[in-house]
Amino acid sequence: MDAPEIRLIPVYLEDEILPGDGLLQKLNAALRHQKIALAGNDVIVIKHKIISKAEGRVVRLESVRPRKSAVSWGRRYHVDARVIELSLRESKRIVRQKNGVLITETHYGFVCANSGVDASNVDGGKSAVLLPENSDRSAARLRSQIKKAFGISVAVIVSDSFGRPWREGLTEVAIGVAGIQPLHDYRGERDPHGYKLRATTEAVADELACAAGLVCGKLSRTPVCIVRGFSGRRGRGSARDLVRKKNDLFR
């Protein structure tokens, strides 16, 4: 039952990632440069932005023609109407739109601000990055590439920073998952006093993403973190398991 120590190892990617780039090659070069060897129980947490870039999910803002409602919203709240336009295109539903905040449900199912569309850490504001179309597939692809290249079964988590109701600040969340169960369900298990837990499901994939967020800076080129020593359950899983489907009182 006792958990061992965990290490959070940041991985620096010096090069900019461009559409069509092979992430595995970049990652491999960075690991060699830092003299890090991957291990079988590692969890690789990777910011979605470099995956989106490699997958070509980057849009030149000058090519975007915002609809009227996006223009007036942008004017009213001093935000780029073209980013709002992209956010609306990337959404299947608006959850809330008020006081300059646009919360949407993305086509893939996440509820977040602006459908995850963001112009930071791209090219100085000329382009915006979208979320991967299917971030579970992105995670699975990297996992299988690592397996092929190194013969090692790691878990992969693709992360983004989401805001949340009631609490200030963003925290990292898992938007893509491969090789790990994103939820640890303690329900039915008993605590050291014999009390049966009834409401305790832990979102370990989100906690892993948060842990990685502590070493992956917003202003530096450290978009990858290796979490080493985590004893959680391996197995199949999807970031969609983390999306609340029923009994959500705030949709």
Next chain:
Amino acid sequence: MDAPEIRLIPVYLEDEILPGDGLLQKLNAALRHQKIALAGNDVIVIKHKIISKAEGRVVRLESVRPRKSAVSWGRRYHVDARVIELSLRESKRIVRQKNGVLITETHYGFVCANSGVDASNVDGGKSAVLLPENSDRSAARLRSQIKKAFGISVAVIVSDSFGRPWREGLTEVAIGVAGIQPLHDYRGERDPHGYKLRATTEAVADELACAAGLVCGKLSRTPVCIVRGFSGRRGRGSARDLVRKKNDLFR
């Protein structure tokens, strides 16, 4: 800019914590037993439950007489009416009450299920534990005790597991903070491409709590984690800084 590696070191407390117990003594004994020496930049993340126990915030359920609405709610959703009664007493406002879920705002200001009242990890279901009355004060007290005893300035975070809208599972959050700024505000800073960040405030205290959650099991006696190597900003802070006060669309 480059972040160093971070270590998450679990601390096992073999003994049960009882009302009036000195946390510092228990922690000190555990650290000696595990041969861990605290270091100046350590962040000590501690589950609120052992703090609540030491502070006597434990209520025998047989002493609680639930109000009528708690009884009918409990009957309807198969939950203990006495826990609901305590949750209502610990709240200043009900945020949502529907489908068996009771979301309240606590007197101290947190929005969470059942005001944080919980019967697990106490004594097998005979008693419930309340949140500390002022969990920032609890954090500050432990920090100053550690400073006095060891001459070392650590940061202390008191944590609990909260659910959240839109996403399944609980994650750890900071409900008490001392010696660290809980939010890192990147607004106005520039990314490597010169783009000025405008909406990026990171809830580092919550991410630290989540990281600790990876080694602090729900079923084992590891209620303390030392986060070593975190390079975030020290300074004054309160867990109340993490509570969204304005522009919350979901209250």
